[in-house]
Amino acid sequence: DQQVKQNSPSLSVQEGRISILNCDYTNSMFDYFLWYKKYPAEGPTFLISISSIKDKNEDGRFTVFLNKSAKHLSLHIVPSQPGDSAVYFCAASGRSGSRLTFGEGTQLTVNP
């Protein structure tokens, strides 16, 4: 069963606007949620994380929101830049952080 799901395979936005990437999960035992960015022919790069005891974490242009009751998290990128065009993966882990479970990924395209 898919414990972490990203329902949108792709998203296209204009430069300067907000990008919102969504992720749903089913396992209420997850303690940490993370977002990764991946360019072609490279490994994923850690972007931002949030603990289950928080509902928001911000780092520059990137903000992650967590809604535990809905088992939903989202990544907001403001303002979006062409260099943000990549595949974004959400991931979740338990308290130890040793096992990461990934979603399928969303291809973000930011048009100039």
Add this chain to the structure above:
Amino acid sequence: NAGVTQTPKFQVLKTGQSMTLQCAQDMNHEYMSWYRQDPGMGLRLIHYSVGAGITDQGEVPNGYNVSRSTTEDFPLRLLSAAPSQTSVYFCASSYSSGLYGYTFGSGTRLTVV
């Protein structure tokens, strides 16, 4: 500081052959993992380790073996390659905390014919 180094970057195997994908990290991370990435399926965990001498299975362990004799190295062995193992393989390492995330290598693209 090289981070996570994977070798080789590309490999073609014939069905039934065996091989080892190498992974080394120089960050003194306790946690190490192997993932495979297939189109439309995200990254799936094959095996992981929480320290030298300790390994465990992930979501898709069949056909793969691992060992962790040192903190730095975490090789992945394909016992008898099958076309279904054609994929991109990523090794990753992390501090022992869920908030800091894993650092990934650049991947090994494996084709089994």
